[in-house]
Amino acid sequence: MVVLTGAGMSAESGVPTFRDALSGLWARFDPQRLATPEAFLADPALVFGWYLRRTRMVLDVAPHAGYRALVRLARLRALQVVTQNVDGLHARAGSKDVVSLHGSLLHYRCTAGGHPVPLSDILALTGGPRVLPPRCGTCGSPVRPGVVWFGEPLSEAALARAHAITAEADVVLVVGTSALVYPAAGLPHHAARHGARLVEINPEPTPLSASVDIRWPEPAGTALPALAAAVLARDS
Ligand code: BJW
Numbered sequence: 707m708v709v710l711t712g713a714g715m716s717a718e719s720g721v722p723t724f725r726d727a728l729s730g731l732w733a734r735f736d737p738q739r740l741a742t743p744e745a746f747l748a749d750p751a752l753v754f755g756w757y758l759r760r761t762r763m764v765l766d767v768a769p770h771a772g773y774r775a776l777v778r779l780a781r782l783r784a785l786q787v788v789t790q791n792v793d794g795l796h797a798r799a800g801s802k803d804v805v806s807l808h809g810s811l812l813h814y815r816c817t818a819g820g821h822p823v824p825l826s827d828i829l830a831l832t833g834g835p836r837v838l839p840p841r842c843g844t845c846g847s848p849v850r851p852g853v854v855w856f857g858e859p860l861s862e863a864a865l866a867r868a869h870a871i872t873a874e875a876d877v878v879l880v881v882g883t884s885a886l887v888y889p890a891a892g893l894p895h896h897a898a899r900h901g902a903r904l905v906e907i908n909p910e911p912t913p914l915s916a917s918v919d920i921r922w923p924e925p926a927g928t929a930l931p932a933l934a935a936a937v938l939a940r941d942s
Pocket residue numbers: 711712713714715717718723724725726741790791792808853854855856857858859860881882883884885886887888889907908909910912924925926927
């Protein structure tokens with residue numbers, strides 16, 4: 707079983723979904739325009755401030771019952787999590803070996819050399835909502851969040867693993883994603899071409915909905931614990 711998650715997976719933990727993520731100073735910006743290398747070049751303090759606020763926010767919340775249900779399910783069935791999320795909540799809930807397609811809000815690096823910067827240095831920054839990115843201690847280039855922006859390539863290793871895993875899956879649970887952003891949105895179709903059944907857990911329909919075998923229009927925090935309980939009941 708492969709579980710492909712998106713921002714809706716974290717909504718019940720209190721993390722706004724990507725397309726709901728803008729408030730305050732950023733409310734008048736389109737997130738698709740902020741999450742780009744061009745936006746960072748044009749207004750580094752605006753973009754860095756947005757990421758710093760979101761980094762602090764994800765550290766302040768906890769994985770909900772749906773996350774814990776995936777950890778229980780992984781004890782009952784071979785299960786691999788592939789996530790588009792950058793909040794680290796799967797790992798914090800106890801999921802092992804998560805494939806992260808879009809990087810992490812908890813890892814920062816410099817723009818020129820990719821030198822890692824300790825998260826504690828980032829969290830020590832003061833001010834806001836606009837925050838000038840610090841400079842790398844090694845090469846002096848501006849520091850950026852370790853996420854994948856629009857127009858940037860995903861990690862080749864992560865994407866290759868996601869393709870390999872989904873090609874072998876019997877079932878892919880697609881949880882809390884609008885299925886709009888590629889190449890991640892292509893993974894369920896790739897799995898289906900290789901014989902997997904698709905289950906979509908999302909209160910709202912998406913462009914993927916017409917292609918799935920089962921649509922389960924409930925929040926992740928309800929559906930995933932119910933699924934784990936059903937599998938456990940079947941096994942006992
Ligand atoms: C609930 C719920 C609850 C609510 N329970 N559900 C093919 C066709 C067209 C375009 C492209 C293409 N291939 C590539 C592109 C371009 C682009 C793209 O896809 N654009 C589209 C918008 C059209 N893709 C890229 O640029 C990618 N790069 C790339 O392809 O590079 C190629 C290249 C090769 C070589 C050299 C150079 C380039 C990169 C994509 C990176 C995406 N990054 C982001 C930002 C990460 C950092 C950050 O967080 O700021 O990743 S964008 C954003 O979208 C974020 C998310 O991971 C991603 C997906 O969003 P997600 O997770 O689906 O969230 P939402 O908010 O959209 O939806 C939430 C859903 O949850 C909703 O459906 C709700 O109903 C639901 N929900 N509560 C269950 N309780």
